[in-house]
Amino acid sequence: MDTSLIVVGLVNVITLTNISLILGGTLLGLFVGAMPGLSATMALALLLPLTYNMDPASGLSMLAALYVGASYGGSISAILLRTPGTPSAAATVLDGYPLSRQGQAGRALGVSLFASFAGGLMSGLALLTVAPLLGVVVLEFGPVEMFAIAVLGITIIGSLAQGSMISGLLSGALGLLVSTVGMDFLTGTPRMTFGQINLFSGVEFVVALIGLFSIPQALRLIEKSNGAAKIASKIADRLIPSFRELKQLMPNILRSGCIGIIVGVIPGTGGDTASWFAYNEAKRFAKDKSRFGKGDIAGVAAPESANNAVVGGALIPTIALGIPGSSSTAILLGALMVQGILPGPNLLTDYGDVTYTLIWAVIFANVGLLLVGLMFTKACVSVTKVPDAFVACTIITLCIIGSFAINNSIFDVGLMLGFGLFGYWLSKAGVSPAPMVIGLILGPVMENSFHQSMLIGNHSFAVFLDSPIAIVLLFIATLSVFQATPLFGWIKTLRRQRPAKN
């Protein structure tokens, strides 16, 4: 591990500009997270173009802080409005809303804030220590290993995505298909460009991403906006939880934090999975299970600790291997790409200064979250009342500006809108766009490394069996595809039946 890079990253973060960007990003994240309909992923997609002209350290600090802030912000509307502000706050509704009905909204929000802080800090430290361990083997990762990584990334993401596995894999495959547009890597021949020079370098993935994540959401908001006023509970009691209460909740918070980190590491799963997982575990460990669902404070602490811990966890594979652990980290990876940094195992070495800056930004953002959260949580109540139609229009405006800013190209704006409509249709069909975006990112990696492997290995597939790393990765990939087939279900039933026979 190169300690000098860790220090460089730390120094990069501790500047007036970056600290204020982190605080600003956290605050913005808080508002965005609190606003039902705006997810962390979408906020990142919308803000990404803002960072193009910032230096990498500042841009990444802001985005990381936004991600952290939004992960907590979701709980505000979950507790006050019974509407999760972000998908990952859905589990918080179960006990958070009953608490606020009982006049304990402040207590619920305070615990949510401290749990988020603790979970996030844990995952930041995990990121700082674990990612470099994975990163030292960088030079071992040649084309053969990169191919295996890309295959693994796409299969896992496809099979673990929200909704059915088949639709997840379908969405991933669509992403791969779109990634083939552009100049052929081996021959320089343009493919599926229809003579359109703007498509020669392929579909800019940020353009697709802005369209796929933001436009469908804006359209959905318009669809369901009927002018009815939202009713939010008031915060009557104090926000800062007592020391005794925190001490009592600590085992729960730590356990949930670990769950969040581990779930985050697995590519394709994110805060939503982790928070339900942590909620169930909290319930399982609780002495009095009957209180859950009626306003048990542990039911708020667990999901909130977990969904903030996902941030650091999901960044581990993103940074160490270049595989995004969630759709939000896919965008952070995009932010790195915008700065001319190609995703891959050398993020921690060649681009170590930038990467460590990102890691430190996550840690500092959690501290910032605690401060910003204490000051502004009450203000967020008003944000939850902004009419949906207004939010939708703002989203669409930002989408257009953002997609234009990438290449100063009107063509890209059209492309973004096209992807937006396609994404809307996909969401109506119950297909999640996240695997598609990850397919878009990993597609070129997969194709190029496959060609390179074939050239290096003298056109023999045996080249993949020469590398132990590749064998292991491809084996796991096969398993995860296997898991999506009915075959896996039969094995499960067989195993369940066996003890019954005895």
Add this chain to the structure above:
Amino acid sequence: MKLLSASILALAVATAPIAANAEYSAGDEITVLQGFKAGGGSDALAQLTQPFLTKLLGVDMVNQYIPGAAGAIAWTRLAKQSKQDGGTISITNTPMLMTNYIMNDAITYSLDELTPIANVVTDPGIIVVPSDSPFKTVEDLFAAAKKNPGRITVGNSGVGGDDFFSAIFVEQAADVKFRSVPFQGDGPSATAAMGGKIDASFNNLGNVYGHIEAGNLRALAIFTKERVDFLPDVPTLVEKDINVVAGSSRGYSAPAGIPEKAREELIAAFESLKENEEFKTIAKERALVLDIVTGDDYLQMMKSMETDYKKIWKEIKSDVAK
């Protein structure tokens, strides 16, 4: 912010007291189209050159980034859609400028639609191998390639890039056959060589100099006419009777048909940079190898590249497309 700071810098320099004779006849602002993203190699050239040009010509220079299609989107705009008044120029990267339209029929601009102003820097081509490679000299590499035709793997920065073509020039001149493995840029190609994933990498000096100094890579030969100052022990290919001089060059061009006076003023500005010690010092600090070629000589440089690359692409096109 980069664009902003560049223009603030430009403004600051422009408003500073300047020599009275420095007035550009075609206006007080020049837009510079860049075919690549901010922060890349073209931007590095802009940061080096434009503060000086601003002072010499008494103009503001505004960078406009139009990345895509290996620069072709910006160059198509320069050739076909820009005003021919001397108010718009572009950073032109060779051989990319020519190989774009040689390799793709859909890219339709040509040299006739451009007014080459000046080449400024050339990053020379270089062959590097892993530090533990059995190849100690370029002769070792060629001998191995002769023994096992098409089995020695050499990386390049991508099909159509200068390294891709220089590998072919070397193959023809030395009568050997490599297996070319394209990567997405010089960086990944160098990394693959460091990890021993490929036998050698055809790269550019500026990208691998740090790794050569650090002992991660060994340089076998450089594609310049004479040996370069900072790597005195690395032989040129010309010394080995292989007549290949190649690299990745960047300069400035305007659309065809700009006023003759504006053209002369621009060329004079670049000519004066040749003798500017401050300019030379800054270029050296940033590890940019100056290669200032102006006006008709720059056109000639492009024309001869166009002929060479057209010929070679015709010969290898069917192999590549296989």
